[in-house]
Amino acid sequence: RAKSAGRNRLVAFVPEMTLAAQRRAQLEAELRRAIEQEALLPYYQPQFDCRTGAMVGVEALLRWPHPERGFVSPAEFIPVAEDTGLIVELGRWVLRRACADLAAWDRAGAPPLTVAVNVSARQLKEPDFLGDVLAALHASGLAPGRLELELTESLLMDDVECAVAFMHAVRAAGVRLSIDDFGTGYSSLAYLQSFPINQLKVDRKFVQSLPVAGHTIATAVIALARGFGLAVVAEGVERQEQLDWLRAAGCDHAQGFLLGMPMPAAQLLATATAPRTAALT
Numbered sequence: 001r002a003k004s005a006g007r008n009r010l011v012a013f014v015p016e017m018t019l020a021a022q023r024r025a026q027l028e029a030e031l032r033r034a035i036e037q038e039a040l041l042p043y044y045q046p047q048f049d050c051r052t053g054a055m056v057g058v059e060a061l062l063r064w065p066h067p068e069r070g071f072v073s074p075a076e077f078i079p080v081a082e083d084t085g086l087i088v089e090l091g092r093w094v095l096r097r098a099c100a101d102l103a104a105w106d107r108a109g110a111p112p113l114t115v116a117v118n119v120s121a122r123q124l125k126e127p128d129f130l131g132d133v134l135a136a137l138h139a140s141g142l143a144p145g146r147l148e149l150e151l152t153e154s155l156l157m158d159d160v161e162c163a164v165a166f167m168h169a170v171r172a173a174g175v176r177l178s179i180d181d182f183g184t185g186y187s188s189l190a191y192l193q194s195f196p197i198n199q200l201k202v203d204r205k206f207v208q209s210l211p212v213a214g215h216t217i218a219t220a221v222i223a224l225a226r227g228f229g230l231a232v233v234a235e236g237v238e239r240q241e242q243l244d245w246l247r248a249a250g251c252d253h254a255q256g257f258l259l260g261m262p263m264p265a266a267q268l269l270a271t272a273t274a275p276r277t278a279a280l281t
């Protein structure tokens, strides 16, 4: 009986799995083509100093304008890029673009921003990922301290030894490191002591429920960052009351739709050279 039920289940699931696999194969083929044709592009979301209101940096966020489906979300195509290994080439390209764009904004008279680039676990496993990072800096002429790599807790825990070795090498080169989505992953607090990082990013989940529900964790993350001498940035700030709470709590930097959407490079330059945002004045 169990056996036949199992067989039935198998039969019932096969068409669905095939459909998902087909869709994924199609997405993979389209992504491969899009990368070849350089159809993807980074958008940049500004980050602000909570005390002074000045724009201090940007985060590079990949966008894929698809001819039929509009903008495909990175939440959809980054996992495909990771599984297929395409993320290695794509990640290398984003690093170069982000550094080149920042250098161009410098030349155009923008204030000295930092640029944060998201890194996948798969990239960290590349034997010469550090070489890619240094090559992007070298090609753009940027000082290493202008570049920040965003690593997630799960990436760090995937192979802690490898990650720690990478982090020390990157820090020795002068590049900055931050932990993205902090508080949502599986890392142990004990590791924070041995991770040579510069910054924690409070996950949007905790910011979203401020000031009523998220404040216990947000307060704890800010205190943790203080204790370790790290900077802290809140992501996903959408409402003025969230920003007011974060400023009062001593959060260093803020990023979110309230302060600025992710935008194309040219628009970021215009924003960076314009008078500061009303929410922070």
Ligand code: C2E
Residues within 6 Å of the ligand: 045, 060, 061, 062, 073, 074, 075, 078, 091, 094, 118, 119, 120, 150, 180, 181, 204, 235, 236, 237, 238, 255, 256, 257, 258, 262
């Ligand atoms: P993330 O690194 O945590 O990026 C923050 C995400 O929150 C971005 O989503 C951003 O557009 C969104 N966001 C910013 N402010 C707000 C806000 O106020 N409210 C809300 N609801 N959302 C906000 P996005 O651009 O869709 O990217 C999703 C994820 O895809 C990123 O999460 C990152 O993990 C990944 N990703 C994006 N670009 C790259 C890349 O170049 N390389 C890698 N490896 N991953 C990337």
Ligand code: MG
Residues within 6 Å of the ligand: 059, 118, 150, 180
């Ligand atoms: Mg990020």
Ligand code: MG
Residues within 6 Å of the ligand: 180, 181, 201, 203, 204, 235
């Ligand atoms: Mg994040």
Ligand code: MG
Residues within 6 Å of the ligand: 180, 181
């Ligand atoms: Mg994320």
